[in-house]
Amino acid sequence: MTLFxxxxxxxxxxxxxxxxxxxxxxxxxxxxxxxxxxxxPPASIPAGEVFAMRPAELFARVAPDRVAELYEAYRVTYPSCIDKVSIFPRVAEMIGALVESGRKPGLVTNKGLERTLIDLSVAGIPESAFCTIVTAEDTRERKPDPAPILLALERTGASPADGVYVGDGPQDILAARAAGMPCVALTYGFYAREDLIPYAPDVLVDDARDLAAVLGADLPEAAR
Known part of the structure; x- marks a missing residue:
């Protein structure tokens, strides 16, 4: 197994x-x-694209004259839905293991900052665990454009050779490759293995335990 x-x-x-x-x-x-x-979901947007889009982008496709209204409604409604947010098994322990070993986890997401912080709070992952957090407000472009990852590199003073990107979708693989960084793709997220294979990620893993092994993170015994 490739080790990053x-x-x-x-x-x-x-x-x-x-x-x-x-x-x-x-x-x-x-x-x-x-x-x-x-x-x-709207019939006009392929199912595979829905969860990769920012809400404003989706609303622009279905009701271009009402984007601001619909986005505000989404923003206000989301906190009442957080009882449905969960963390994947062993993920919090993996982040903790990376920090404990002196590694520097960062977060690069197409999601807005407000909802990102809500999700992290629900999942029990402290904001302080990340050396940088890049969200939808930070770049005009979104993944699969490399701009968000390049901004994370700029903020941390890192080069592509210093890092690896971890994501669950084709947009993650494409963005990492365009930024000159290897990508570990996950099959336990929103995309199936067969959806990811055509994009040739550097490594495919099926759960957070295997991800920890690829990243060289030493999980606590209870989380293995």
Whole structure:
């Protein structure tokens, strides 16, 4: 198994550290029902794209004249859906093990900062665990564009050779490759193994225990 024991480990959030699919689905469903009198997801957007899009981008596709209204409704509604947010097994222990060993985890997500901090709080992962947090507000471009990852490198003073990116979607693989960084892709998130193989990630792993092994993180005995 390839080992990426590099000093910087940059993580995606949704589908990688936290399982937010049910919360996002509930939030969108409520907004669609209450403001658009319609069902979610919209038939006009392929299912595989829905969870990779920022809410404002999705609303721009379905109701371009109401983006601000719908985005605000989404923002206000999301906190009432957080009971559906969960953390993937062993992820918190893995982050802790990386920090304990002197490694520097970072977070690079297409999600907005407000909802990112909500998710981390629910998952029990402290914001202070990350050497940098790059969210939707920080770059105009989103993954699969490399701009968010490049900003994380700039903020930390790291080079692509110093880091590895970890994510669960094709957009993560493409962004990491464009930034000159290897990518470890996860099959336990929002995308299946067969969805990821065509993008040729450097490594594919099926759970956080295998991810810890690839990253060279020594999990506590209770989390193995």
């Amino acid at each position: 024991a590099r000093p910087f480990v940059f993580f995606d959030l949704d589908g990688t550290l936290v399982d937010t699919r049910a919360a996002v689905l509930e939030c969108y469903t409520r907004v669609y029902r209450e403001h658009l009198n319609a069902d979610f």
